[in-house]
Amino acid sequence: MAYTEIRNGTIRVRYKLANGKYSGGVSENPDTGEPWASEDEAREWGRDEEVLIRRGIRQAAQEAELPPTFAEFAWAWYRGLRLQPTTMAKYRSLLENHLLHRFGERRMQIDDWPSEEFDGWEMDMIRVGYERSTAGAARNLLVNVLNASIPRYMHFNPAERRAGTGMKGLRRIEAAARGAKVWPSPLQALLVAERCALLAQHDDVFLQMVTKAWTGLRWSEVSALQPDKLLPADQLLNINQKLYELKGFYLNHPKDGSVRIIDVPPFLWSMLVDQTARARYCHCVPRGERELPRVDGDEAVEWCSARPYLFLSPDGSHFQRGNFGGSVIRPAADGFYPAKKGRYARPALPVLADAAVYGPRPARGRRQVLEGEQHWPGRPTLWKWPRAVAGEVFVPPVGRGTPDWSTWPESERPHLVTWLPLLPGLTPHGLRHGHQTWMDDGGIKKALKVERMGHEDSSIQGRYGHPTPAMRAELVELLQALWENAVAERFKIYPYSAIPLLDAQLAKWRKGTADKVISQISPRDRKRAAS
Numbered sequence: 001m002a003y004t005e006i007r008n009g010t011i012r013v014r015y016k017l018a019n020g021k022y023s024g025g026v027s028e029n030p031d032t033g034e035p036w037a038s039e040d041e042a043r044e045w046g047r048d049e050e051v052l053i054r055r056g057i058r059q060a061a062q063e064a065e066l067p068p069t070f071a072e073f074a075w076a077w078y079r080g081l082r083l084q085p086t087t088m089a090k091y092r093s094l095l096e097n098h099l100l101h102r103f104g105e106r107r108m109q110i111d112d113w114p115s116e117e118f119d120g121w122e123m124d125m126i127r128v129g130y131e132r133s134t135a136g137a138a139r140n141l142l143v144n145v146l147n148a149s150i151p152r153y154m155h156f157n158p159a160e161r162r163a164g165t166g167m168k169g170l171r172r173i174e175a176a177a178r179g180a181k182v183w184p185s186p187l188q189a190l191l192v193a194e195r196c197a198l199l200a201q202h203d204d205v206f207l208q209m210v211t212k213a214w215t216g217l218r219w220s221e222v223s224a225l226q227p228d229k230l231l232p233a234d235q236l237l238n239i240n241q242k243l244y245e246l247k248g249f250y251l252n253h254p255k256d257g258s259v260r261i262i263d264v265p266p267f268l269w270s271m272l273v274d275q276t277a278r279a280r281y282c283h284c285v286p287r288g289e290r291e292l293p294r295v296d297g298d299e300a301v302e303w304c305s306a307r308p309y310l311f312l313s314p315d316g317s318h319f320q321r322g323n324f325g326g327s328v329i330r331p332a333a334d335g336f337y338p339a340k341k342g343r344y345a346r347p348a349l350p351v352l353a354d355a356a357v358y359g360p361r362p363a364r365g366r367r368q369v370l371e372g373e374q375h376w377p378g379r380p381t382l383w384k385w386p387r388a389v390a391g392e393v394f395v396p397p398v399g400r401g402t403p404d405w406s407t408w409p410e411s412e413r414p415h416l417v418t419w420l421p422l423l424p425g426l427t428p429h430g431l432r433h434g435h436q437t438w439m440d441d442g443g444i445k446k447a448l449k450v451e452r453m454g455h456e457d458s459s460i461q462g463r464y465g466h467p468t469p470a471m472r473a474e475l476v477e478l479l480q481a482l483w484e485n486a487v488a489e490r491f492k493i494y495p496y497s498a499i500p501l502l503d504a505q506l507a508k509w510r511k512g513t514a515d516k517v518i519s520q521i522s523p524r525d526r527k528r529a530a531s
Contacts, residue, residue, distance in 0.1 A: 001016070001047075001050075002014065002015040002016070002043055002045075002046025002047045002049070002050055003043065003046070004036075004039040004042045004043050004046075005025070006039075007025075007155060008155070008156075010027050010035065010155075011027065011035065011036040011038070011039055011042050012025040012026060012027040012036075012042070013025065013026050013036070013042035013043060013045060013046040014026075014046070015046035015047070015049045015050050015053075016050055016053070017053065018053050021111070022111070024067065024109035024110055024111060024153070025110075025155075026042075026045075026046075027155075029041070029042075029045065066107060067107050067108040067109050067153050068107070068108055068153075069104060069105055069106060069107060069108070070099075070100075070103045070104055070105070070106045070107075070108060070145075071100050071103075071104035071105070073108050073145070073148075073149060073153070074095055074099065074100070074104075074145050075095075077145055077148050078091060078092070078095065084244070084252065084301075085244070085246050085250065085296060085301060086244055086246050088296035089246055089296065090137070091141060092296060094137060094138050094141045095141070098125070098134075098138040099138060099141065099142055099145075102121070103142070108149050108153040108154065109153060109154070110154050110155065110156070110158065113146070113154070113158040113159070114158065115158035115159070118139065118142070118158070118159045119161075121139075122135050122136070122138070122139045123135075125138065139159065139161070142159045143157060143159045143160055143161075146158070146159050181429075181430060181433045182333075182423060182424070182425040182426045182427070182430045182433075183426075183430050183431075183433035183434035183437050184213070184423055184426060184430065184431065184434045185434070185486075186213075186438065186482040186483065186485065186486035187485075187486045187489045187490065188422060188423050188426075189209070189210070189213035189214075189431060189434060189486070190210070190213075190486045190487070190490055190502075191377075191422055191490065192209065192329070192332050192333055192422060192423065192426065193205075193206050193209035193210050193213065194206060194377070194490075194497060194499055194502055195331075195332035195333075195377065195419070195422070196209050196328050196329060196332045197209075197499050198353075198377070198378075198379055198380055198498065198499070199327070199328045199331055199332055199351075199380050200313075200314075200324075200328050201314070202313065202314050203499055203500055203501065204275070204278070204310075204311055204312075205311075205328070206499045206501055206502060207271055207272075207275060207311070207501060208222060208310075208311040209431070210268065210271075211225070211268065211272070211311075212428065212431050212432070213431040213434060213435060214265060214268050214435070214479055214482075214483065215237065215262060215264070215268070215435070215452075216431075216432050216435030216436060216439075216452060216453055217239065217262075217432070218242065218254070218255060218429075218432065218454070219321055219428045219429070220242035220243055220244055220254070220255070221239055221241075221242050221254055222311065223242075223243040223309075223311065223318060223319065224241045224242050224243035224251065224309075225237075225309065225310045225311065226279070226307065226308055226309055226310065227276040227279045227308055227310065230269075230272060230273065230276060231261070232273075235263070235264050235266070235269045236261050236262065236263060236264065237261065237262050237264055237272075238261050239254060239258075239259065239260050239261065239262060239454070240253070240254070240259045241253065241254065242254045242255065243304065243318065244301075245318070245320060245321060248284070248303060248304070249282075249284055249303070249304040249318050250301040250302060250303045250304060251301065251302045251303075251304055252301045252302070254454060255454065256454070256456070258454030258455070258456075260451055260452070260454055262451075262452050263452075263472050263475055263476050264476075265476050265479040265480040265483060266476070266480055267480060267483050267484075267505075268479075268483070271501060272310070275310050276310065279308045279309060279310055280308065280309065280312050280316055281306050281307065281308050281309075281316070282304060282306060282307055282308075282309055282312055282316060282317060282318060283306070283315070283316045283317050284303075284304040284305050284306060284307070284317075284318070285305065285306075304318075321428070325427065325428060326338050329426070329427065329428055330426075330427075331351050331380075331419075332422065333421075333422050333423045333424060333425070333426035334348075334421055334422075334424045334425070334426075335350060335351055335418070335419040335420050335421040335422060335424075336348040336349060336350050336351065336421070337349045337350075337351065337384060347386070347387070348387075349384040349385065349386060349387070350384075350385065350387055350418040350419070351380055351418060351419040352380065352381045352383060352384060352385050352416060352417075352418055353377065353378030353379055353380050353381065353416070353417050353418065353419060354375070354378055354379050354381055354414040354415060354416060354417075355374045355375050355376065355377075355378040355415040355416075355417050356369045356370075356374070356375065356413075356414050356415040357369070357370045357373040357374060357375050358370065365412075366408075366412045367412070368411050368412060369411055369412065369413070369414075369415070374415065375498060376493070376494035376496070376497075377417075377419060377494075378415075378417050378419070379498065381414070381416075383402055383403070385397060432453070435453075436449065436453060438478070438479075438482060439452070439475065439478070442474075442475075442478040442482075443474075444471070444474065444475050444478065445465075445467070445471050446461070446462075446465065447462070447465040447466055447467050447471070448467040448471045448472065448475060450462060451467055452475075487502075487505045487506065487508075487509070488509065490502070490506065491506050491509040491510075495509065495510050
């Protein structure tokens with residue numbers, strides 16, 4: 001029996017189909033294309049449709065008019081997207097691994113999508129071991145796909161999160177966690193950069209991390225720096241591309257089209273100019289010359305192939321962000337190699353370093369330790385020892401591939417130390433947070449901060465405000481002062497460094513030729529950054 005209902009002030013009629021189910025609802029008169037004038041008119045039309053269906057007249061038409069399945073609609077929606085290859089890959093992964101096997105066969109009609117199931121589905125993903133971010137991303141993508149089906153197939157989105165649900169306390173805790181991003185003070189940024197270079201066994205990493213901290217660039221923008229991005233006339237950096245990793249490396253405009261030109265303090269400009277003389281060509285091979293799976297969205301990007309870059313790994317390849325973060329940045333900041341899960345699961349391990357200074361390598365045998373000298377903060381060893389347990393005697397691990405240093409002569413034995421935590425939880429993006437905070441604390445005007453960070457200010461002040469030469473000069477002076485102060489603080493800890501760039505800066509203090517400056521990070525924020 002056909003019946004009517006009113007949704008959002010609109011009359012619609014639902015009638016029984018040949019398969020015994022009710023239609024998704026018709027809100028317009030098919031003959032006139034106008035909304036129903038009354039419920040009686042809609043109900044009468046629905047009854048006439050049921051008569052035609054019972055007589056078999058409408059059966060073929062009804063079967064032809066069935067809405068598509070979610071899988072059919074989702075792939076059609078996906079093919080029409082014009083997004084970055086990394087975003088396209090993320091969407092494809094979520095569709096194939098989470099959405100299609102659950103909703104793929106459902107028809108795009110509102111009756112097949114009860115709104116009460118989606119909160120439970122999202123929580124079930126978390127209960128079986130998925131991260132909250134993964135479950136949330138899958139839910140968000142489902143909402144996006146269903147939004148695209150309105151109004152043709154659905155009149156509202158049943159997967160939308162309802163306001164006022166969930167635990168208020170949990171939401172506030174999650175919001176606080178998102179806001180509590182770890183960011184470094186200038187000294188901490190300098191110390192992390194030094195440790196990163198020692199862990200990577202590559203001096204260029206020091207300059208790469210310092211560049212990121214003192215410019216606020218994104219990781220993809222620092223990785224894409226080439227010699228021609230330096231503009232010598234005004235000591236500026238042209239940030240007009242990024243380097244992303246996805247089954248290879250591709251070049252494209254910076255995030256959200258944030259093309260910009262930024263000011264560089266004198267100390268960093270001098271280092272970058274010297275680095276251009278050491279720029280190397282990467283070992284990327286054009287995708288056409290090797291068999292790689294096609295990447296959705298790659299028609300809009302340019303794949304990297306044998307270009308000169310300022311920062312590359314020792315073997316001439318690009319640093320992979322995930323590996324670099326886990327093996328270099330996190331150990332440098334945390335003092336521990338991150339724990340691993342899965343097949344090769346292990347707990348977090350402290351960074352074991354050798355603080356001894358050695359003489360020249362003899363023709364035979366091991367190098368001799370120089371008495372009275374030490375290396376700070378120590379060079380990380382290739383071996384990883386477990387953490388000592390309080391109240392238990394620590395026995396150094398020995399075995400195949402692990403030297404038993406206790407049997408070595410004292411004159412050859414390494415001076416083993418472990419690194420203390422410097423800034424636990426720091427990520428590459430945390431350096432960008434730090435740069436913004438330094439500018440905030442230094443009183444830099446908002447117009448220049450927004451431009452430098454590659455953000456967009458759509459407010460009235462943002463539309464009419466513009467950076468001036470005086471603002472830029474003030475920023476350059478601030479960044480130069482923060483660097484000089486950080487080097488001075490580092491000199492107080494230890495006057496030498498194994499990183500040539502940093503040691504050259506410390507040498508000014510050893511010779512008494514350094515310019516003494518006053519820290520321009522307030523005591524309150526310096527204490528917070530160190531906590």
